[in-house]
Structure formats: C-alpha cells, structure tokens
Amino acid sequence: MRKLVFTFMLILIGHWNCHSQTVLDTDELNNLDNVFLFSLKRYCESLDSLKVKTVYVKDGEHIGQIWPKKIKSFEIKYLGYFDYRKVIRENDGNVTMVGIGPLQYRKGKFYVDVIPFSTTYSKRAVHFSNGGGLTVYFEYDNERKGLIYKTEEWGGI
Numbered sequence: 001m002r003k004l005v006f007t008f009m010l011i012l013i014g015h016w017n018c019h020s021q022t023v024l025d026t027d028e029l030n031n032l033d034n035v036f037l038f039s040l041k042r043y044c045e046s047l048d049s050l051k052v053k054t055v056y057v058k059d060g061e062h063i064g065q066i067w068p069k070k071i072k073s074f075e076i077k078y079l080g081y082f083d084y085r086k087v088i089r090e091n092d093g094n095v096t097m098v099g100i101g102p103l104q105y106r107k108g109k110f111y112v113d114v115i116p117f118s119t120t121y122s123k124r125a126v127h128f129s130n131g132g133g134l135t136v137y138f139e140y141d142n143e144r145k146g147l148i149y150k151t152e153e154w155g156g157i
Contacts, residue, residue: 023146024138035147036100037067039112039136042152043098044071046134056087058097058117088121095119097128110138110147132156 024035044055054075057064064078079087079097088095101113115133119126132155138147 023141023144023148035103035110035112035136035138036063038149039114039134040067040076040098040100041071042136042149043114043116043134044074044076046154047074049073052096056095056097058084058099058119060100084119084126085121088119088126093120109150110140112136112138130157 024033024038040055040057047055049072052074054077055071057076057078059081060067060078061080061083064076067076067078069076077087084097087097096116097119099113099115099117101115104111104113113133113135115130117128117130119128121127134152134154136152137150139150140146141148
C-alpha cells in the first residue's frame with residue numbers, strides 16, 4: 001500500500017514541475033496533454049476513416065467544451081446522457097459510442113481503456129454492448145516527472 005501511495009504522490013508532484021510537451025498528465029479539463037485525450041487520439045488513429053466519419057464520446061458533454069472537435073479526419077461529438085436517444089435515432093437505430101475509462105494502475109502499469117460500445121435504444125432504455133476495446137499503457141518517467149506513452153493493445157471478450 002505504501003508503494004501505491006508513494007507512486008501517486010510522485011505523479012502529483014510531477015504535475016507541478018512538468019514543462020515538457022511529451023509528458024502526459026491526468027488533468028482532463030485544463031490541459032490538452034493528458035492521458036485521456038491522448039488515448040482517444042490513439043483510438044481515432046486505429047479507425048478506418050473510410051467507414052467512420054464521426055466518433056461519439058459518451059459522458060463527454062463537459063470535456064467537449066475544451067477538447068478538440070476534430071481528430072485527424074474524424075468529427076468528434078461529445079454526448080451527455082440526454083443526447084443518446086437522439087443520436088441513435090439519427091443513425092438508424094445503432095451507433096458506436098466510445099467510453100473513456102479512468103486512469104488505472106495494476107501490476108506496475110498505468111493504463112486507460114477506450115471502449116467502443118454498440119448502442120441501441122429499445123423499450124425506453126439505451127442498451128450498451130461491447131466486445132473489447134483499446135488499452136493504452138503509460139509509464140512514469142522519473143526524469144521528466146510525469147507519464148509517457150508506452151504501448152497499446154486491442155483486447156476482446
């Protein structure tokens with residue numbers, strides 16, 4: 001437990017002293033160099049732009065005011081809960097909405113999950129299903145005092 005607390009203290013201290021553009025942080029609202037937006041960008045880079053034109057980010061109405069509206073050739077739409085039904089109807093009853101998970105730490109690795117959900121609406125309820133997603137891994141760099149991108153991995157059920 002002490003190691004975990006120490007690691008998080010190092011991360012917090014790294015935020016105050018971090019000046020490099022390559023170091024990522026966890027401040028999702030005030031800084032565009034954060035692990036969550038970086039993970040969304042990596043997800044967009046993995047998509048086939050011929051099939052997908054718009055990426056819908058679920059539960060993103062607050063971050064959508066600050067985060068970019070376009071990543072590569074994709075239009076990014078940040079949705080709140082009350083937008084789901086409208087967007088599903090506009091897309092013929094089924095749309096992929098992307099969920100961005102919290103920063104997690106397990107077995108010595110920091111990571112963020114980006115999960116594409118196939119979303120439908122029926123019987124007055126929104127239904128989400130997924131078959132996996134993208135996990136983006138980061139590591140703490142002592143010299144730079146922050147998180148840096150390490151690797152990524154697609155996984156499924």
